Amino acid sequence: MKTLKKIGIDEFLILLLLMIILAYFFPSLGSSEGTFSLKSLTNIGVSVIFLFYGLRLSLSDLKAGLSNWKLHILIHLFTFIVFPLLILPLRGLFTGAENQQLWLGIFYLAALPSTVSSSVVMVSIAKGNIPAAIFNASISSLLGVFVTPLWVGLVISGQNNSPALGHVMIQLVIQVIIPVIIGIILNKYLGEFAKKYNKGLKKFDQAIILSIVYTAFCESFTQHAFDGFSITKLVLCGAGMVVLFFIAYYLITLLSRLLNFNREDKITATFCGSKKSLVHGTVMSKVLFPNSMSLGVILLPTMLYHALQLIVVSIIAQKLAKQVKDKSKLNY
Numbered sequence: 001m002k003t004l005k006k007i008g009i010d011e012f013l014i015l016l017l018l019m020i021i022l023a024y025f026f027p028s029l030g031s032s033e034g035t036f037s038l039k040s041l042t043n044i045g046v047s048v049i050f051l052f053y054g055l056r057l058s059l060s061d062l063k064a065g066l067s068n069w070k071l072h073i074l075i076h077l078f079t080f081i082v083f084p085l086l087i088l089p090l091r092g093l094f095t096g097a098e099n100q101q102l103w104l105g106i107f108y109l110a111a112l113p114s115t116v117s118s119s120v121v122m123v124s125i126a127k128g129n130i131p132a133a134i135f136n137a138s139i140s141s142l143l144g145v146f147v148t149p150l151w152v153g154l155v156i157s158g159q160n161n162s163p164a165l166g167h168v169m170i171q172l173v174i175q176v177i178i179p180v181i182i183g184i185i186l187n188k189y190l191g192e193f194a195k196k197y198n199k200g201l202k203k204f205d206q207a208i209i210l211s212i213v214y215t216a217f218c219e220s221f222t223q224h225a226f227d228g229f230s231i232t233k234l235v236l237c238g239a240g241m242v243v244l245f246f247i248a249y250y251l252i253t254l255l256s257r258l259l260n261f262n263r264e265d266k267i268t269a270t271f272c273g274s275k276k277s278l279v280h281g282t283v284m285s286k287v288l289f290p291n292s293m294s295l296g297v298i299l300l301p302t303m304l305y306h307a308l309q310l311i312v313v314s315i316i317a318q319k320l321a322k323q324v325k326d327k328s329k330l331n332y
Contacts (some may be wrong), residue, residue, distance in 0.1 A: 012206055013307055019210050023217035023296075030218025038215055045208035046283045047179045050145075052201050054183020055194040057138060068132050071265050075114070075136045078252055078273040080147045083110040086247065088155075098228040098297070102237065104155065105298040108285070109305055110244075111151035112276045113144025117202070119272045122313050126320035128267030136272045144280050145176055152288050171287050205279060212282045213299065220296030229297075241305045245312060248274040267320060271313060278306040 023030055030038055066072075087103075087110040094103035116137040123133035149172050187194070194201060220226060252273040256266040281302040289295055 013310065015206075015210055016213055016303060016307075019214040020217050020296075023214050024221055027218040027221045030215040038211060042208060042211045042215055043175070043286060045211065046286050047175045049205050049208055049279070049283050050176050051179035051183045052194065052205070053141065054180040055186055055190055056198065056201070057142065057180075057184055058187060058191055059184065062135060062138060066135075068129075068135075068265070070259055071129075071132055071261065071269055072136055072139070074252070074255060074259065074269055075273045076140060076143060078248070078255075079114055079140055080111070080143060080151075082251070083248065084151050086110065086244070091155075096228075098225075098294075101225075101294040101297045102229075102233075102301070105301040106237075106240070106244075107155055108148075108152060108288075108298060109276055109281065109302045111148045112281050112284075112302065113148065114140040114272050115275045115277045115279070115309075116141055118310060118313075119275050122317045123268050123271050125314075126267045126271070126317040127264070127324045128271065128320075129264040132265065132268045133272055136268065140272070141277065141280065142180070144277065144284075145180060148280065148284060149288060171290065175287050176284065209279060209282045212286060213303070216282075216285070216295040216299055219293055223293040225294045225297050234300075237301060238304050238308075241301060241308055245274060245305065245308055271317070275309050275313065276302065276305055278302060281306075 084107065087107045091103055091107075094100055114137055119137045120130065120133045124130050149169070153169075249270055252270045253266065256269045261269060282299065285295060285299055289298055292298065
């Protein structure tokens with residue numbers, strides 16, 4: 001397991017794969033309806049996750065990180081504007097209902113905010129600007145609550161079988177925005193508690209994510225949403241995520257050099273700007289794509305990208321850390 005962790009593969013990634021396998025062989029548990037069904041409980045879990053997120057978000061810490069505005073603007077413009085615009089023109093290449101769902105999944109990935117914990121960890125390993133990474137990861141998650149639904153609403157409005165945008169926005173307010181606001185208000189009183197038990201809260205987040213992935217794939221397998229997807233198509237999807245990651249990574253690297261960022265800020269820009277949040281991707285999908293029979297298809301690109309970014313960025317971070325030890329090899 002230690003060897004796998006060195007290349008970015010942890011227990012959580014393995015559990016995600018296990019959820020898909022379990023959903024394939026035992027789809028009935030995750031696709032059943034009812035007040036106390038797994039699907040209903042995950043809806044409650046979504047709200048609790050965002051409540052805990054707000055609880056851990058310190059506004060005073062965010063104010064302290066505002067000074068490096070060039071870096072912040074680059075990361076958030078790339079995360080929420082450039083990323084979606086890279087995918088939007090490709091819509092015409094995905095013909096047919098099944099392929100349109102796959103494109104929607106890729107676009108949804110592109111509109112997601114950056115990760116929080118893994119971005120900070122990787123920036124720390126690579127000896128980048130850690131305070132800036134914490135600031136940007138936190139702000140990105142907060143912006144994602146508002147920006148991601150706007151992008152999704154833009155592309156699904158008018159589609160056949162798409163949920164009513166008004167209903168989606170109401171659910172977004174109830175399940176996401178209100179819990180975040182309550183959490184931020186309670187941070188003053190319970191923020192230290194959240195910091196103390198951060199590991200436990202993270203385990204809860206992961207448990208909800210795993211249950212969402214399981215129920216999403218149960219529904220998709222039950223409704224035969226993957227029947228039209230050959231192994232070749234899935235491999236091509238994975239290859240596409242590789243290409244998307246490296247296009248994003250090297251574009252941000254180029255822009256960082258043009259803006260004359262120092263080494264630490266370049267690392268923070270490339271790591272935070274090229275990563276996408278599986279947490280937000282899974283939990284917000286429950287709100288943005290309610291009762292979608294193809295939710296597993298929509299989440300597939302996000303899961304593939306998540307696995308890829310952990311592996312690739314982990315390798316890059318360790319390489320950059322070695323360069324710091326051997327200053328003669330510094331070239332970043």
